[in-house]
Amino acid sequence: MYSKEIRELLEKKGVEVGNKVKVTKNEETYEGILMPRIEMGDPNSLIIKLENGYNIGLEFDDMVKIKKLGEGPKLGIVPELRVKREKKLPDVSMIATGGTIGTHVDYKTGGVYMCRSPEQILSTAPEIGTIIDLKNTFRPFTLASEDLTYNEWKKMARLIANELNSGCHGVIVTHGTDILHYSAAAMSFMLRNLTKPVAFVGAQRSPDRGSFDGSMNLICASHFTGYSDVGEVCLVMHGSSNDDHCLVHRGTRVRKFHTSRRDAFQSVNEKPLMKVWKNGKMEKVGVKYEKFDDRKVEVDDKWEPKVALIKAAPNSDPSIINWYIDKKYKGLVLEGFGLGHVPTSTLKKEDSWLPMIKKAIEEGISVVMTSQTIFGRVHPYVYRNLRMVSELGTIYAEDMLTEVTLVKLSWVLGHTKEKEKVKEMMLTSYAHEITPRTPLDSTVKTIE
Amino acid sequence: MYSKEIRELLEKKGVEVGNKVKVTKNEETYEGILMPRIEMGDPNSLIIKLENGYNIGLEFDDMVKIKKLGEGPKLGIVPELRVKREKKLPDVSMIATGGTIGTHVDYKTGGVYMCRSPEQILSTAPEIGTIIDLKNTFRPFTLASEDLTYNEWKKMARLIANELNSGCHGVIVTHGTDILHYSAAAMSFMLRNLTKPVAFVGAQRSPDRGSFDGSMNLICASHFTGYSDVGEVCLVMHGSSNDDHCLVHRGTRVRKFHTSRRDAFQSVNEKPLMKVWKNGKMEKVGVKYEKFDDRKVEVDDKWEPKVALIKAAPNSDPSIINWYIDKKYKGLVLEGFGLGHVPTSTLKKEDSWLPMIKKAIEEGISVVMTSQTIFGRVHPYVYRNLRMVSELGTIYAEDMLTEVTLVKLSWVLGHTKEKEKVKEMMLTSYAHEITPRTPLDSTVKTIE
Numbered sequence: 001m002y003s004k005e006i007r008e009l010l011e012k013k014g015v016e017v018g019n020k021v022k023v024t025k026n027e028e029t030y031e032g033i034l035m036p037r038i039e040m041g042d043p044n045s046l047i048i049k050l051e052n053g054y055n056i057g058l059e060f061d062d063m064v065k066i067k068k069l070g071e072g073p074k075l076g077i078v079p080e081l082r083v084k085r086e087k088k089l090p091d092v093s094m095i096a097t098g099g100t101i102g103t104h105v106d107y108k109t110g111g112v113y114m115c116r117s118p119e120q121i122l123s124t125a126p127e128i129g130t131i132i133d134l135k136n137t138f139r140p141f142t143l144a145s146e147d148l149t150y151n152e153w154k155k156m157a158r159l160i161a162n163e164l165n166s167g168c169h170g171v172i173v174t175h176g177t178d179i180l181h182y183s184a185a186a187m188s189f190m191l192r193n194l195t196k197p198v199a200f201v202g203a204q205r206s207p208d209r210g211s212f213d214g215s216m217n218l219i220c221a222s223h224f225t226g227y228s229d230v231g232e233v234c235l236v237m238h239g240s241s242n243d244d245h246c247l248v249h250r251g252t253r254v255r256k257f258h259t260s261r262r263d264a265f266q267s268v269n270e271k272p273l274m275k276v277w278k279n280g281k282m283e284k285v286g287v288k289y290e291k292f293d294d295r296k297v298e299v300d301d302k303w304e305p306k307v308a309l310i311k312a313a314p315n316s317d318p319s320i321i322n323w324y325i326d327k328k329y330k331g332l333v334l335e336g337f338g339l340g341h342v343p344t345s346t347l348k349k350e351d352s353w354l355p356m357i358k359k360a361i362e363e364g365i366s367v368v369m370t371s372q373t374i375f376g377r378v379h380p381y382v383y384r385n386l387r388m389v390s391e392l393g394t395i396y397a398e399d400m401l402t403e404v405t406l407v408k409l410s411w412v413l414g415h416t417k418e419k420e421k422v423k424e425m426m427l428t429s430y431a432h433e434i435t436p437r438t439p440l441d442s443t444v445k446t447i448e
Numbered sequence: 449m450y451s452k453e454i455r456e457l458l459e460k461k462g463v464e465v466g467n468k469v470k471v472t473k474n475e476e477t478y479e480g481i482l483m484p485r486i487e488m489g490d491p492n493s494l495i496i497k498l499e500n501g502y503n504i505g506l507e508f509d510d511m512v513k514i515k516k517l518g519e520g521p522k523l524g525i526v527p528e529l530r531v532k533r534e535k536k537l538p539d540v541s542m543i544a545t546g547g548t549i550g551t552h553v554d555y556k557t558g559g560v561y562m563c564r565s566p567e568q569i570l571s572t573a574p575e576i577g578t579i580i581d582l583k584n585t586f587r588p589f590t591l592a593s594e595d596l597t598y599n600e601w602k603k604m605a606r607l608i609a610n611e612l613n614s615g616c617h618g619v620i621v622t623h624g625t626d627i628l629h630y631s632a633a634a635m636s637f638m639l640r641n642l643t644k645p646v647a648f649v650g651a652q653r654s655p656d657r658g659s660f661d662g663s664m665n666l667i668c669a670s671h672f673t674g675y676s677d678v679g680e681v682c683l684v685m686h687g688s689s690n691d692d693h694c695l696v697h698r699g700t701r702v703r704k705f706h707t708s709r710r711d712a713f714q715s716v717n718e719k720p721l722m723k724v725w726k727n728g729k730m731e732k733v734g735v736k737y738e739k740f741d742d743r744k745v746e747v748d749d750k751w752e753p754k755v756a757l758i759k760a761a762p763n764s765d766p767s768i769i770n771w772y773i774d775k776k777y778k779g780l781v782l783e784g785f786g787l788g789h790v791p792t793s794t795l796k797k798e799d800s801w802l803p804m805i806k807k808a809i810e811e812g813i814s815v816v817m818t819s820q821t822i823f824g825r826v827h828p829y830v831y832r833n834l835r836m837v838s839e840l841g842t843i844y845a846e847d848m849l850t851e852v853t854l855v856k857l858s859w860v861l862g863h864t865k866e867k868e869k870v871k872e873m874m875l876t877s878y879a880h881e882i883t884p885r886t887p888l889d890s891t892v893k894t895i896e
């Protein structure tokens with residue numbers, strides 16, 4: 001709610017949130033829609049959505065004058081994108097799954113609803129109609145990303161494959177940002193023989209905010225899916241906190257690093273594949289990727305749901321593993337420290353994870369080690385403590401992200417439970433999720 | 449082991465690893481100690497430790513000549529630092545706890561032992577004797593950092609306090625890097641009324657490697673503990689992958705971000721306090737900190753060990769919380785997604801974490817939410833799903849790191865189990881672990 005002072009002026013002038021207004025402060029005049037107070041924003045700043053789509057905040061004081069010009073857009077009805085196709089553009093289909101990018105704010109109540117159809121989402125970026133031809137749009141479900149499970153991933157994979165196999169150049173998936181990277185990883189494994197671009201797109205700010213990032217992400221994703229020569233699952237999200245370019249991150253090499261920044265996503269252990277600008281310019285950085293080809297993609301959505309993640313911590317009780325054994329789990333990802341450590345002291349046997357890891361493996365559970373450092377590569381041999389964990393049969397996940405390892409382990413265990421085969425598949429790079437180990441000698445050839 | 453070609457030449461010339469040698473290749477000549485092959489390094493590169501302490505790698509070929517100059521240093525005996533004190537320097541004490549910085553490599557076997565005394569550790573950086581006077585040295589235990597628990601933290605806190613209260617200007621703690629940040633956070637809470645610098649120092653590379661980072665970290669930590677005006681627990685570690693400067697990170701604002709890089713530590717949601725160079729130059733960056741004062745520090749090591757960390761993931765089963773309830777846990781840190789989400793769908797009740805969080809709180813467990821994004825701040829109100837979690841009584845940990853939150857919750861629950869008091873203490877900043885919320889209006893005052 002706006003401050004008492006603002007509310008009094010609005011009442012006096014008969015202006016309501018949502019009206020078209022003219023606001024004057026000092027010498028400057030602004031025309032636009034009076035927006036509700038921005039969440040957590042200054043209650044004493046008037047927010048006006050200008051015709052060009054930008055929001056502006058005006059600090060309120062005695063000098064501010066406001067006048068109602070009209071009722072404003074009809075509330076509760078979200079505009080839809082309707083584009084007259086003038087020439088044939090690349091066909092791209094879009095799947096809307098929910099999340100902030102698909103929210104709709106009711107200016108009257110300030111409430112946020114997760115209800116937008118793909119056409120409504122696209123209305124925030126009408127120029128998309130001049131970049132691609134939207135072949136088909138889907139809304140298979142509408143969920144905040146944190147509520148997605150592998151059941152949604154299976155639906156998603158089949159929809160994407162259907163579209164790509166019926167002639168689309170690419171597919172855009174709009175999605176909440178919280179587990180955007182988990183979903184992109186899942187699609188990277190489920191879509192086999194993929195040779196077309198699939199772009200996951202989200203928004204960190206809601207469409208009622210001037211800082212809404214979804215429009216540019218969608219525009220860049222349209223360029224990417226319509227025109228790039230990439231044949232992989234990628235994330236297309238802001239590359240800086242400015243509205244100037246997006247980064248295309250490989251779906252298996254990226255995670256969310258900030259709760260609220262628009263450039264929250266960052267590639268790990270690898271550069272992003274390219275930068276994309278709103279005008280369609282794409283700048284590659286030299287990372288090798290699968291090339292575009294018009295081939296049939298296949299869905300391989302075999303999945304073992306009994307897979308869990310355990311993040312180790314000092315003082316953590318390893319007997320938590322018993323719970324997973326009792327529940328008949330098939331796979332455990334241990335997010336350890338540094339090169340892949342968990343407490344293993346032979347001096348302090350009561351705290352050691354070794355007996356519990358041994359027991360899990362004897363019960364047929366696949367145990368995979370990653371690192372909470374996020375960056376870098378786990379290694380099973382550098383220290384004695386690592387060797388002890390490794391010798392029990394723990395699979396060290398090279399330089400894979402924990403999130404990707406978790407998704408991959410479910411997918412691998414959907415195919416086989418055979419110990420050696422699980423290890424072989426976990427250490428095979430199916431979607432560029434592992435960088436081959438590079439010899440360290442390049443760092444010792446010169447005097448350091 | 450070196451390549452067959454190298455071993456043949458060494459045998460022919462009667463040279464053993466550890467000997468003093470002269471090596472010639474093309475026009476260049478090097479004298480030093482023949483080192484064992486670097487772990488994972490090129491087996492066909494000869495490694496020579498030069499007199500200046502640097503290691504050099506020489507690619508082996510027909511042009512390489514080697515000559516034994518002498519037996520080399522007596523093996524198995526690690527040199528100790530013995531410094532003649534010429535003038536009175538600031539008193540600093542040192543506590544060696546184990547970890548890579550304290551390892552000793554036997555050149556004969558290549559084995560790595562965790563056995564160095566503080567004096568042996570200091571021998572890798574003899575110039576420390578010209579910077580500070582080492583008042584006392586301790587080796588209370590020798591453990592890889594992943595094996596430390598709160599029992600060691602209590603010992604550490606008492607030792608540090610004793611030294612500071614008997615006139616030291618500061619204390620250096622050498623420590624494994626894996627949980628260096630957890631330990632620094634624990635000391636930040638346990639040492640109350642701290643007004644002197646405490647520097648945690650580790651090494652990412654072992655002392656047998658040319659890239660050993662422990663020497664510079666120790667030198668910079670000596671400057672910092674001997675001369676800075678900081679009265680806080682800090683980490684002093686490489687600031688880049690060059691041997692040029694260290695960063696001083698606040699103990700509650702830092703985590704390890706890389707498995708192997710020397711600049712693996714990075715401050716989160718705050719800048720480091722300062723840069724320190726080997727020559728003693730300290731560059732502050734404007735972050736406010738507690739100032740040095742000669743006051744008595746108090747140990748407050750009350751601790752509740754029944755505190756655990758759960759990292760949420762898509763498809764994760766919330767009934768894991770039952771295990772912690774059964775085990776009489778008192779505190780749970782949930783590392784959620786984004787702004788502090790866990791699966792909460794009302795459409796998919798079977799996957800929702802809400803009933804289990806409710807049950808835990810009803811059982812008297814304090815539940816605290818952090819984010820796996822690491823950067824940014826959790827927020828209990830932005831979305832309906834967040835409000836539902838918050839309204840159950842979940843404490844949203846502001847912009848605290850998960851690792852710090854975990855340590856702090858154990859410390860807080862050591863003081864009180866009373867629900868409102870726990871919340872109040874968790875949201876109080878005791879060691880600058882929370883940044884006060886800043887209004888977002890600064891970002892909406894201009895057209896975005």
